[in-house]
Amino acid sequence: MNARTLRSLENFVDLAPDRMAADRGFNGVAITARGLQKSFGPSPVLRGIDIHIRAGQFVAVVGRSGCGKSTLLRLLLGLDRPDHGQFWFGDDPGTKLGQEALRIMFQEPRLLPWATVLANVEVGLGRDRGGADAQARTLATLREVGLEERRDDWPSGLSGGQKQRVALARALVARPRVLVFDEPLGALDALTRISMQRLVEQVWLREKFTAIMVTHDVAEAVTLADRVLMIEDGVIALDLRVDLPRPRQRGSMEVAALEGRILRELFRNSRAGEDA
Numbered sequence: 001m002n003a004r005t006l007r008s009l010e011n012f013v014d015l016a017p018d019r020m021a022a023d024r025g026f027n028g029v030a031i032t033a034r035g036l037q038k039s040f041g042p043s044p045v046l047r048g049i050d051i052h053i054r055a056g057q058f059v060a061v062v063g064r065s066g067c068g069k070s071t072l073l074r075l076l077l078g079l080d081r082p083d084h085g086q087f088w089f090g091d092d093p094g095t096k097l098g099q100e101a102l103r104i105m106f107q108e109p110r111l112l113p114w115a116t117v118l119a120n121v122e123v124g125l126g127r128d129r130g131g132a133d134a135q136a137r138t139l140a141t142l143r144e145v146g147l148e149e150r151r152d153d154w155p156s157g158l159s160g161g162q163k164q165r166v167a168l169a170r171a172l173v174a175r176p177r178v179l180v181f182d183e184p185l186g187a188l189d190a191l192t193r194i195s196m197q198r199l200v201e202q203v204w205l206r207e208k209f210t211a212i213m214v215t216h217d218v219a220e221a222v223t224l225a226d227r228v229l230m231i232e233d234g235v236i237a238l239d240l241r242v243d244l245p246r247p248r249q250r251g252s253m254e255v256a257a258l259e260g261r262i263l264r265e266l267f268r269n270s271r272a273g274e275d276a
Contacts, residue, residue, distance in 0.1 A: 028210030035085030047234030060221035181213035
């Protein structure tokens with residue numbers, strides 16, 4: 001049995017009965033992928049991704065630029081189709097989520113400059129926007145991210161961190177079952193980034209959605225995630241559980257040890273690629 005096969009089997013060790021997720025109070029839904037492959041022209045990006053993400057789990061995805069992290073997100077979001085393999089949500093293969101159950105938060109806030117903070121968040125309601133309870137839901141979500149008092153302000157008057165809080169509220173307002181984070185904190189200064197990490201963790205603990213975050217920041221991955229996946233050469237090269245109590249102390253020995261392990265794997269695979 002080769003190393004790649006072993007990794008694939010390891011990714012399925014955590015197959016808890018997801019039908020019990022509702023009993024545990026999770027809003028999230030499980031995600032399973034088997035043999036996902038994707039190429040662009042002659043260049044393979046994903047060579048066979050096998051993963052199972054439990055309902056309500058927070059998973060961080062790391063890897064070098066171009067390793068396939070964003071491609072994996074695009075497949076899960078339905079923005080692209082795999083060349084081979086399949087993935088599904090919940091217990092049944094082929095099951096897809098409705099648009100309102102799946103949301104993404106980008107690196108840029110992507111706010112509408114001509115709309116108020118309140119109106120920008122209401123966009124996340126989709127077809128439910130303008131309904132009787134739309135404003136109440138929007139205000140409640142703004143309260144969750146600490147921006148209720150800025151509801152009538154324009155995006156131009158907000159700081160970078162505040163704009164990302166609006167973007168987070170827009171993603172949360174529909175109460176998604178899966179929330180995907182595509183490097184949403186990468187452009188923030190260090191202190192604002194730590195503050196946003198804490199906010200993301202708080203809303204995840206409260207809402208219990210399934211979270212998938214792509215990040216280049218290994219410390220961020222260990223701080224937030226239950227599990228860190230490293231993609232290398234189009235496959236899962238590392239699947240690491242983060243069994244540390246929350247909230248996690250940045251710089252602690254336990255966090256530093258896990259960061260070091262991930263970084264060693266990243267650099268080892270990087271050197272192997274350069275020597276090939």
